[in-house]
Amino acid sequence: MRPNEIALFAEQSTDPDELRELSTSRFTAVRTAVARNVCTPDDVLELLVEDRHHLPRYGVAENPKPSALEVALGAANSSVRVAVTRRQDLTPEVVERLIQDPERHVRTNLALLTRNEKVLRTLALDPDNQVRSVLPRVALTPDDVIEALSHDSDRMVRCSVATSYRASEEQLQRLLRDKSATVRDCVVRWYSRRSDVLEALENDPDPHIARFVATVRDGRAKHGVSDTVVTDALARHRHRSIARLM
Template identity: 30%
Template structure:
């Protein structure tokens, strides 16, 4: 097995008879004589990749699907996920994983769910518990399952409020921890998980199951039953799991604000962080957390949509740059606060939430600002009115032009004018414009001095021509992308099959421009 075969398996132009040959190869276990992969990938991994690429092909015929399904117990599930197997093709007793895959996608039969709910294999029951839309009687059966990991999976995935409320009172702490993150849990049950009021104590957890109490997990010891997190311990109160339950419940948007607010002064920074991220708390709680000693907590407050403008103004002057940057990602931060942030804080290349939510009037004011950084923030929004877009494209500030360059709708003439004015600074962003024509991409690829980021954009651009792609082969990362581009000349693609980089070989083998005769020669 090698990368070349994996690339061929994903090639959409591979003829049906060669697909048959690859399936036959996939049925042959990799042996010790196989050449090692230069990137260190094992023969078993490559064999799995080959089967996965074959299973995801859209052109498989019934005989090919049957041949792939016969390879092992996992492949039928891949074929089911890819749409090649339906309920009429699957026997759950023969292909249980495929049946569970169909159940998970809502294409299975209800009687399959009842069958798996009574299956003696807990791993199959656990997979079933993660499926959406299970019949009510099946959820009831799984909620009473003797294996807590099965029930915990149901607790995490159920959309039934009564089932979730029932599992919030489960005697196993692991189940309670799972259900705490489920938004279907009624607020009263989440409050009980946080405060303990009206909730009987849990009787066991995964840490203490089958062990003498007190137990502390040695981080250097590999637990023979299951992997426990470092520092996990239990003295009979299931402290590690209870802490995890609090963290999930505090992060749950359905948790009642009054129960969440009670943890604002907790000694654990992780719990205070979860409180700071909750969107529905009283203003005084956010104001208190804005003074938290942990910068990550203050940053969470700064991003929180529930935080008011007064707190945003305070945090815009925070000494930590991550906190100030978080202020800019608040969806309703005032425009003047953004202007206050730009001299001291790099705000990133993507449209900020307040820019995305800005009105046309606010955008026009921002685009007319004397502060180039504010104009740049507006230019990052790529659904601007055409006249505003074109004005920013002609901006003398390179950072503004760079931000607006990928905007759809810019004419080739305007894109060329930006390159003429700003040169290498805007090459990559102009190359990323979806409307850039092939001749312009070729000009950018030949530009001196060149820009490696521009070559990477060109190498994967759907409008790239052969003339534009050939210079991309000189750059390592661009070479992989260009090798897969269908506009690359067939002779060049064939030459790349002998490239020393296995990623380039795989990309070239998957290129639909590869001649079928060459594909046939590559397969034994």
């Protein structure tokens, strides 16, 4: 039998002994099919979740059997838990475990994929600034959370708000005068087509910012996004927000 035929057999098999034997196949597609099969014994899944190839590992994360989900959540390789965040059938208890996951990229991926406003609000308080920085780019993040993040103690989170298309004009004007030169630099580079932004920062105390404004006005620097780009992005944001709620 060819590998794809064996994989199909593994996908359809209900015999634990057959699946156990197939789990050691040299073909990745076969091991992946075994990992996804609800009839595969848990001890076999525990081996496949540590497979040398990522596809069988992800196959365990995709397996709809409740015990397979437990195996995936206990995987040593955090990319398996990232794969779990893509599932649409996560219980509140599992989501809470993912929120508490020690690996930031698991929590970041959860923020990008969740449709749960409560989860987004919880992650907005995450101690890791990289997790908080993702939220302004998430379509379902509530406006009041964006407002709170625009006041975040971490400058990179405030930069993320400034460059996310989600900042209101009031927030943008405040970030334009942020105490951090890094934040002001983010604003001027992102909105360098706006004359009011250039004017506000032309005499900035940070020489790099003032120099950048001068190079823009001299035509020696590429402009940032245009107002049209921002408007279009906001429209796409509204469309995505509606689509994800459907």
